[in-house]
Amino acid sequence: MSSRTALPLSRRRPAWAGRNYALLTAAAVITSLGSHGALTAAAFAVLEDGGSAGDVGLVAAARTLPLLVFLLIGGAVADRVPRHRVMVAANALNCVSQAAFAVLVLAGDPQLWQMMLLAALCGTGTAFFSPAAEGMLFASVPAEHANRAFALFRMAMNGAAIGGAALGGAMIAAFGAGWVLAVDAAAFAVAGLLRAALDVGRVANRAPSGGLLADLREGWTEFRTRPWLWGIVLQFSVVVAVVGAADAVYGPLVARERLGGPAPWGLALAFFGAGTIAGAVLMMVWKPRRLLLAGSLCVFPLALPSAGLAVPLPVWALCAVMFVSGAAIEVFGVNWMTALHQEIPEEKFSRVSAYDWLGSVSLLPLATAMAGPVESAFGRTTALWGCATLVVVATAAVLTVPDVRRLTRRPGPAKAGSAGVPATARAASRAAGARDAAD
The missing domain is CATH 1.20.1250.20 (MFS general substrate transporter like domains)
Incomplete structure (x- = not known):
């Protein structure tokens, strides 16, 4: 050996x-x-x-x-x-x-x-x-x-x-x-x-709470008082819904009728997966200063697969589009997790994560259920262009939130008791102590 x-x-x-x-x-x-x-x-x-x-x-x-x-x-x-x-x-x-x-x-x-x-x-x-x-x-x-x-x-x-x-x-x-x-x-x-x-010996003990309902209210306060947080969750309630409908309902139908069957669609999905790995590799070395701005800009490419299916693009071009969108969404994902880690107090991580998950998937069942009726009413091509448009509109809207554009990377995790203070205000108030925190 x-x-x-x-x-x-x-x-x-x-x-x-x-x-x-x-x-x-x-x-x-x-x-x-x-x-x-x-x-x-x-x-x-x-x-x-x-x-x-x-x-x-x-x-x-x-x-x-x-x-x-x-x-x-x-x-x-x-x-x-x-x-x-x-x-x-x-x-x-x-x-x-x-x-x-x-x-x-x-x-x-x-x-x-x-x-x-x-x-x-x-x-x-x-x-x-x-x-x-x-x-x-x-x-x-x-x-x-x-x-x-x-x-x-x-x-x-x-x-x-x-x-x-x-x-x-x-x-x-x-x-x-x-x-x-x-x-x-x-x-x-x-x-x-x-x-x-x-x-778990080194995990900090969390202070006793006032009960389950009080914990839920406290988590809601943590969530609603941060515009960057609820803004992006609202954005993704739309993005996840329309991308899910396009991938689960329209994608297989387009593949069957226009691309040659399920194999090309499976190949395109594999390229999306490969793109996510490429995006993660990029984020191993890239640390954008305005992490939510960089991440949100990378949500725009998620409109490309729906647009590609609407055309529809040939298989090789659809695979390229899926690869790019996979890499882009992974850039968002890493920056989003980093922002949560930086801004949310440790004792409230799980409650905020629950509100994030719930908001992000809340419209998905409705979108997949409505995909068929929408196609019948407007046609599949129009429905797919609509999916792409909603991704662009929702992402452009979240960029109007000042904290999404301005939140910057800083050393040190969020401190207990910081709930309710806007992220940019907290970052500014701690600027003087940033060097000490880094040490």
């Missing part, structure tokens, strides 16, 4: 990538590999049992609805109790629900209501897990290395998502959907064990 391979893991990691960061990243990669294959497996499980496209939609909706119901509660709980316990409990629920789903499919003749119930349980686990996971990740990253840490984390996640989708499709073809669901259950079990090993 060479001296290089003999080095312990902690010596091979960058100095800023602590044990908790490494465990969180490894666990996220494992669950991403399993979950992206399982999403496809669940759809094929419904179809193989004789279900219709509408039945597939019902199972998908059953997974999404708990996010809207439980996200805020999950965020408040994660700021009240140790976050790693919430994460492990959520992983356990996901493991059990996916294992039961796998058994149903492997045993044959699963009922639609059973699959919907198990999908809803999995969605409930996600609703509690996501705010806790984001808060735990933020707490594990030093402020001066946040940009690089988030870029590496997202690059690992995006790579796992691409690999998981490809591996899941191959496994479904070779072994059937039930075994892919079983692998997903095992992935949740392994990830839960990794998260149970997190070192």
